[in-house]
Amino acid sequence: QVQLVESGGGLVQAGGSLRLSCAASGRAFSIYGMGWFRQAPGKEREFVAAILWTGGTTSYAHSVQGRFTISRDNARNTVYLQMNSLKPEDTAVYYCAAQRSSLVARNSRQYDYWGQGTQVTVSS
DSSP: OEEEEEEOOEEEETTOOEEEEEEEEESGGGOOEEEEEEEOTTSOOEEEEEEETTTTOEEEOTTTTTTEEEEEEGGGTEEEEEEOSOOGGGOEEEEEEEEOOSSOOOSGGGOOEEOOOEEEEEEO
């Protein structure tokens, strides 16, 4: 089993920045990639960004491209999501996820483990 714990959410004004962290523990060696998803009230969960532990290949949703950056610290089994130029429409619960495929994954069904989520609220 793998446990994921997110942190770093909060309230920020439009145009501001936040950095989310997700620490993996347990059988973290079985993970090949990590991703961030978000879910706003009344909407489906959507892909935000993903990264592979080895090589650092990344993928981003079009809506966050150029504003968000996903990165990882292999030694700490931690993945980060740096969010800049935040907009009110970025408001959502952000979830960290882990998957055991060696390919970057953008579909939530490809992920095996999920964190509890952290709230991000962007005020206008």
